[in-house]
Amino acid sequence: MQKQVEYSDAIKTKYPEQVVIVIAKDQDGKANPVTLGWTMITSGNPPMMAIAVAKKHYSVQAINHSQCFTICYPSSEMGDAALFFGSKSGRDIDKLAEFECNTEPAEKIDSVLLSDAAANFECKLVSQTEAGDHFIFVGEIVCSHMNNESKKRLYTIAPGHKLGSAS
Ligand SMILES: Cc1cc2nc3c(=O)[nH]c(=O)nc-3n(C[C@H](O)[C@H](O)[C@H](O)COP(=O)(O)O)c2cc1C
Numbered sequence: 001m002q003k004q005v006e007y008s009d010a011i012k013t014k015y016p017e018q019v020v021i022v023i024a025k026d027q028d029g030k031a032n033p034v035t036l037g038w039t040m041i042t043s044g045n046p047p048m049m050a051i052a053v054a055k056k057h058y059s060v061q062a063i064n065h066s067q068c069f070t071i072c073y074p075s076s077e078m079g080d081a082a083l084f085f086g087s088k089s090g091r092d093i094d095k096l097a098e099f100e101c102n103t104e105p106a107e108k109i110d111s112v113l114l115s116d117a118a119a120n121f122e123c124k125l126v127s128q129t130e131a132g133d134h135f136i137f138v139g140e141i142v143c144s145h146m147n148n149e150s151k152k153r154l155y156t157i158a159p160g161h162k163l164g165s166a167s
Contacts, residue, residue, distance in 0.1 A: 035086030076165035
């Protein structure tokens with residue numbers, strides 16, 4: 001049996017929600033990481049993933065410029081990085097210069113990988129669609145990486161950007 005409630009109440013049942021960090025280079029070559037929860041796999045063959053980025057975010061400009069981006073699955077130890085990258089804008093600061101985080105160059109696209117993440121996916125931009133106040137970017141995965149060590153992924157486990165591991 002269901003009761004009708006406000007959207008803002010019903011949507012609170014979504015947790016845990018996966019967290020990704022997406023990185024795209026801007027017109028000055030600065031790699032800009034942004035934390036996102038709204039993401040999904042959209043195709044298995046070829047492998048593709050989608051991300052929803054608010055229209056006002058600097059990342060929109062960076063993705064449009066470079067036409068590619070990295071999708072990182074942060075490990076459960078990377079909560080501080082995810083909160084930093086998800087609360088500051090690349091419009092104002094160089095996030096990777098201000099928050100110490102190990103990176104390495106991507107192999108097939110002009111971007112970087114987060115070395116301590118559970119996994120990294122290099123994506124070439126395939127499409128961009130308007131969806132309300134966000135753009136949905138779909139990327140084809142052209143190269144995949146995973147950590148040498150077994151890492152748990154980071155999730156949002158409760159409202160207010162409370163981060164942790166899901167199990
Ligand atoms: C856990 C978490 C999840 C987030 N999910 C999204 C999301 O799915 N889409 C989005 O546009 N912003 C999301 N944000 C907010 C952006 O990461 C944040 O506004 C960021 O500062 C934008 O950076 P930019 O201006 O450099 O692109 C999230 C933030 C956090 C901490």
